[in-house]
Amino acid sequence: MLLKGEKLIKRFGGLLAVDNVDFEVKKGEIFGLIGPNGAGKTTLFNLITGVMEPTAGSIYIDEEEVTKLPPYEIANRGISRTFQEIKLFKALNVEENVMLGMVSNSKIGLLNTILHSGTYKREKRRIEERAYNILEIVGLKHRIGWQAKNLPYGEQRMLEIGRALATSPKILALDEPAAGMNEQESDKLLETINYIRDKMDITIFIIEHDMKVIMSLCDRIMVMDFGQKIAEGKPSEIQNNPLVIEAYLGREE
Amino acid sequence: MFGQQIVNGLALGLTYSLTAIGFTLIFGVLGLINFAHGEVYMMGAFIAFTLVAFLGVNYFVAFLLAIAFSGLMGYFLELIAFRPLRNAIPEATLIATLGVSTFLKEFANIIWGPEVHTINTPFLSSSFALGGIQISVIQIVILIVSVLLMWGLQLILYKTKTGYAIRAISQDMGASYLMGVNVDNTIAMTFVIGSALGGAAGVLMGTYYGAFYPTMGYMPGLKAFVAMVLGGLTSIPGAVIGGIILGISETLAGAYISAGVQDAISFLILILILLFFPQGLSGKKRSA
Amino acid sequence: MEKRGFYLYKLIALILLVLGILFPLLVSDQYVIRIINMTFIYIILSMSLNLITGVTGQFHLGHAAFYGVGAYIAALLSVKLHVSFLFAFIAGGIGAGFIGLLIGLPTIRLRDIYLTVTTLGFGEIVRLILLNWVSVTRGPMGIPGIPYPEFFGIKIMSQIDFYYLIFFVLILSVVVLFRITYSRYGDILRAIRENELAAKTLGINTTIYKVTAFVIGALFAGLAGALFAYFSAYISPDSFTFAESINILAMVVIGGLGSMPGAILGAVILALAPEAFRFLAEYRMVVVGLLMLGVILWRHSGLIGEQTAIKFMNMKIGGK
């Protein structure tokens, strides 16, 4: 099992944002997480990426417990994520944003930087080449040299994916990547996600409201409502699950 | 001895509180630090000094005029150094206020000279003993005036439209704007009120220590900034308590440890408290 | 792909280098050279603060403390223990770096204004220690009689000797800080400034980088302090006040936060302004105050903002 959460609880004052959730993500799959607004999806992502500490419960990556590790330690164990509210390095260039994903596994240290050593030059070239590669994959090569904040919204989302990919993760966690994208952009997104899983061998954990994206993409889906996990299964099973239908319909009048 | 230090510390602390309130009001509304606040304090003090020493104006009349003048300075300060930079990075405003601060200090240097001035107020500096503690009239004046000013501030904040607007903007500037609050005027009024209190503190301190000089606002300005942070940035009672804590601990440190520690103690307290309470003593939410 | 040609900034740097070497031959006025020496020291200070505050985004109001610690360590070592110049100079930098570590550590817990006020508090405490630890620092009387620097058989005595010594350290500082600022390493620091959480989720241990920025900045400020001590032969706590911290910060902000050419230009302007306005006699600091206000109202992000500097750095001449 690549990623596992056990009896995860996150409490904000009186609110149980994540309420005793168990889940497993298998290597190589695309695992979807859906649920109405405020269900606790983003909070669950915050827990598994170390952005927040769970009130109770445990998290395992590759059977290793990572529950209380700081976010950068968890990232170095193979989870990388994007954010529902875009968190790019706005003043930096497109390619710099991507290269920053490679920092933690690069050999460029302070001393090499100051001395402009051979290692520095080699690493610099390697990082740049890989960044161009990744920009090709997410379709942003034409934006090289642009400041991140000047990209159109949909491309900012793609850039965040590229930056996360640059860390060479085992699992890529995407928080509503299609939000704010037009039809054409979300088609490109689908294609990219499939490419990442199939060609780069990276497991995907995705939160998404766009049902078309979720249903066509995911191998398995988990549904949350009011912090609790209410269902899990194949897309076809989820579509016909009465609990899920109620959770969505119950609030959409 | 101990009681005496507490009385002296309270008088000192109250002037820090008055100065800190000005910082706090402005921080509450704009989330910015006004580094010219200490110079408003100094200018207020010098206006009162000039009126009393050169024009023979009655001390209390001069005091009121100095407060009014400081308020006016606050208005222009906002107009010149804050309003044009409202959409710029905070550092830009900081440098603008530093520019104003340098200007005012040098201006005072030219007009009044770098030396220390005093005003002769035999009545204010006379003192009486109360249960073994020497209390001077100016200490009583500081107490009464501070309480009156803080009470007046509460009236303004909670009983007037301007006060309502100031509180609204402190909560959420965008929403206040949409709700029809005149943001520009309210921010200007915040500076007027905060600066008036700062000027009042300057006059009281100048009289208390018998010392008016161009850099007199520098240390109290820093201390008031510390008091504001200790009090949780946007809380007025917090700033008052922060100021009093600083005043009393300084006098105690000066009396029982050494004069050298006296100035350092505020900063030591600050660092110790922030290590344990990274958001100040009564801080709830962070606005910067 | 990369355009061919020669970077414009390298050409300008080369011209400045040549000018710098020839300067004392062109201008022999001792007074002018003295002012230039002081300006060079301010450039080191402002570039080092720029790394902490401009690039990494840690708003720091106590830079004069690093400067002062470097100066006092060098002065005390050479006056009291007769330690040689090179050793005292390096010790000044390392000692200040250590203080930088102490001031940088709160960045783990504190942010925004709480961090700012803590740096201010630390700075004041350092100054008050210098002022009150009379048995070691002689308090307000300061330390006179700092000897002339001597190394490898060279003795630095005249203003021109000092000029070349300080110029050499300046170039060293420019090269090191330039390489840090404009590299992947600098990008990491900027990323932390832009969005610390995102940086963490990319596997970056942001604490280490923030503290390191403080240490490097402090180290160079300490070296500048040591130079200042030898150069002026006398130091006292008056040179390392909060006002001095603010003065250095003003250089960085007026030049453009995050921009090294900006930090250099800002230091040149603010170090020279009081001299340039000397004819105004007692009005000159009034004008300096107005100048600060005017520049920042005119250009909110400084004379050479971060982005402008980066664009400039990518400009090439020749080729196509």
Ligand SMILES: Nc1ncnc2c1ncn2[C@@H]1O[C@H](COP(=O)(O)OP(=O)(O)OP(=O)(O)O)[C@@H](O)[C@H]1O
């Ligand atoms: N830092 C926080 N402090 C307090 N409450 C929080 C915090 N973060 C989230 N919450 C609350 O926890 C609940 C779950 O929020 P969460 O963001 O996880 O929902 P979500 O499923 O991602 O919703 P959406 O689809 O709108 O993104 C909500 O009620 C939210 O208000």
Ligand SMILES: [Mg+2]
């Ligand atoms: Mg969410």
